[in-house]
Amino acid sequence: MLQNFGMEKQKIPGDGVITGFGRVNGKVVYVYSQDFTVFGGSLSGNSAKKICKILDLAIKKRMPCDWVK
Numbered sequence: 001m002l003q004n005f006g007m008e009k010q011k012i013p014g015d016g017v018i019t020g021f022g023r024v025n026g027k028v029v030y031v032y033s034q035d036f037t038v039f040g041g042s043l044s045g046n047s048a049k050k051i052c053k054i055l056d057l058a059i060k061k062r063m064p065c066d067w068v069k
Contacts, residue, residue, distance in 0.1 A: 010039075013039060015035075015047075015050070016034060016035050016038035016039065016044070016047050017034050017047040017050050017051060018032065018035070019031070019051070019053070019054040021054075021057075021058075021063075022033075027063075027067070028061070028063045029063065029066060030054050030055075030057060030058035030061075030065040030066075031054075031055050031066050031067070032050070032051050032054050032055075032063065032065070032068070033067065033068040033069070034047070039040050
């Protein structure tokens with residue numbers, strides 16, 4: 001039996017993972033950051049997919065990817 005522990009009643013105010021890219025000192029860098037205030041930093045399947053996607057893009061473009069606190 002699947003138990004949701006009442007989580008289906010919870011509303012998430014925002015996204016727990018933010019991804020993006022930009023330039024630092026003229027060089028392209030991919031970044032991602034996890035917001036620990038959203039459900040205590042727990043990682044959902046969709047959040048994990050976002051991180052994997054940004055890592056895949058960085059690898060494909062042969063650019064660095066960093067985690068931002």
